[in-house]
Amino acid sequence: MAFLLEQTVQETMTKEEIMKAIQECAAELGHPPSISELLKMKPVAKAAIYRKFGNYRNALALCGMERSGPGYQTELADVFLDWATLARSLGKLPTMGDYEARGKYSIQPLLRRFGIWADVPAGLLKYIQKQGLENEWRDVTELIARGRSSVRGKIRRSVPAQASLMEDQPVYGTPLTFSPLTYAPTHEGGVIFLFGAMARELGFAVSRIQPEFPDCEAMREIQPGRWQRVRIEFEYESRNFVSHGHAVAGCDLIVCWNHNWEGCPLEVVELRKEIAKIAEIAKSGN
Numbered sequence: 001m002a003f004l005l006e007q008t009v010q011e012t013m014t015k016e017e018i019m020k021a022i023q024e025c026a027a028e029l030g031h032p033p034s035i036s037e038l039l040k041m042k043p044v045a046k047a048a049i050y051r052k053f054g055n056y057r058n059a060l061a062l063c064g065m066e067r068s069g070p071g072y073q074t075e076l077a078d079v080f081l082d083w084a085t086l087a088r089s090l091g092k093l094p095t096m097g098d099y100e101a102r103g104k105y106s107i108q109p110l111l112r113r114f115g116i117w118a119d120v121p122a123g124l125l126k127y128i129q130k131q132g133l134e135n136e137w138r139d140v141t142e143l144i145a146r147g148r149s150s151v152r153g154k155i156r157r158s159v160p161a162q163a164s165l166m167e168d169q170p171v172y173g174t175p176l177t178f179s180p181l182t183y184a185p186t187h188e189g190g191v192i193f194l195f196g197a198m199a200r201e202l203g204f205a206v207s208r209i210q211p212e213f214p215d216c217e218a219m220r221e222i223q224p225g226r227w228q229r230v231r232i233e234f235e236y237e238s239r240n241f242v243s244h245g246h247a248v249a250g251c252d253l254i255v256c257w258n259h260n261w262e263g264c265p266l267e268v269v270e271l272r273k274e275i276a277k278i279a280e281i282a283k284s285g286n
């Protein structure tokens with residue numbers, strides 16, 4: 001009960017209170033804090049930051065800070081060392097939640113370089129190979145290899161082996177696609193179907209689909225053994241969220257086929273990129 005009360009207080013903090021906490025944290029550390037440093041040092045909830053500011057970078061900017069600016073370099077060598085050390089200590093590839101909670105830096109330097117979090121391990125593997133660090137980080141390269149294989153391993157045949165032949169229906173060859181949807185979606189309904197088929201691979205456990213906004217409630221692992229509720233709105237294109245008149249405050253995540261909302265304040269999962277990634281991994285055999 002005490003924990004729930006404390007969490008409620010944290011999530012109802014005003015923008016001014018959050019900014020004050022960031023400024024105090026920066027004064028104590030001597031540099032702009034990462035979101036993980038802020039959450040460890042001050043009674044601030046991550047949900048409140050995203051609800052009030054859209055993302056942590058916006059909060060820092062309003063405080064006159066920039067973690068990737070002068071005096072706080074985030075060179076790839078530094079970010080790699082931090083990510084790889086965390087992977088080694090966890091014994092697995094860090095999720096975004098892992099890195100935000102335990103990493104020295106924010107997730108933004110990695111996302112700026114590699115686009116989406118799922119592509120970070122492959123990008124850093126190329127860095128390891130380019131720098132000749134395979135021997136020093138052999139355990140981490142093995143974690144990356146296992147992580148890529150686990151994605152491919154989830155692509156399984158789901159048609160019953162003894163399905164009955166329907167004599168009045170045509171027969172087709174094996175679908176030459178790794179997607180559960182043969183053709184790309186053309187509307188929101190296709191996005192919903194595709195997300196449902198891919199939810200497990202994407203790291204979600206769906207708990208509710210509903211007709212009112214937001215469309216979906218799901219759970220997502222943010223730290224090892226710790227899950228958090230996310231409110232999801234499905235759109236064919238991410239910018240439809242605006243034309244449909246939805247409130248940002250009522251949603252945590254947009255799932256779409258095409259992400260075309262520049263400056264979107266919400267996290268977005270773009271399924272066309274996830275499909276392409278899975279197909280590439282499956283064809284490469286890695």
